[in-house]
Structure formats: C-alpha cells, structure tokens
Amino acid sequence: QVQLVESGGGLVQAGGSLRLSCAASGSIFRLIGIKDMGWYRQAPGKQRELVATQSRGGSTNYTDSVKGRFTISRDNAKNTVYLQMNSLKPEDTAVYYCNTFSLGSNYWGQGTQVAVSS
DSSP states (O other): OEEEEEEOOEEEETTOOEEEEEEEEEOHHHHHTEEEEEEEEEOTTSOOEEEEEEOTTOOEEEOGGGTTTEEEEEEGGGTEEEEEEOSOOGGGOEEEEEEEEETTEEEEOOOEEEEEEO
C-alpha cells in the first residue's frame, strides 16, 4: 500500500499563490515502484480532472487552463510532489487530490480544499 498525505490548501484572493505538498509513504517496494505523481481537482458539481503530472524522470504534463500559472515538482528522495499555484483564479476553486500509480494499483490522497475569492 501507499499512503498519500496532502497539505497546503486554504483560502486565497484572486491573483494570490498557494503551494500544495503531497508526501507518499508505505512499503519500500511500492514506493520504489512509483512512476508518475500528480494532482487532480474536483470542483462542486464537476468531474475530477487532471491538473498536472510529473514522471520520475521529470517530464511534466499540465492541463491547458493552468499552463504558465502552476508548476509541479517532486523530490524523489522524499517521495514528495509539490504544486506551486500562482495567479490563482476563482475557477481554480476545488478539492485538490494527490495521485500516484505503483505496481498496478492507483492511489489517492484525502484531498485538500483550495478556495479562491474574487
């Protein structure tokens, strides 16, 4: 098993910044098996959507709406992934979930709320 614990959400005004963190823990075999780590979000009444992912080798993928504003990074030694969110907009308001896939299993964090006021 892999456990994912997110932190860093909160309430911010439009144009502000937040940094999310997600730390993975669990069996050494599962942690070694982690490939991509990423962030998804789910706004009220909407489906969960991809925000950004990063491979173990460093390749990144972003949804179009956050390109140029959000930056994903990870520390493989700490099994931690980060999401730096700048120039936040009210439409970024959602619960943000950390995600990873290891040895055939998909894992999710409990989610952290991000609220952006206009």
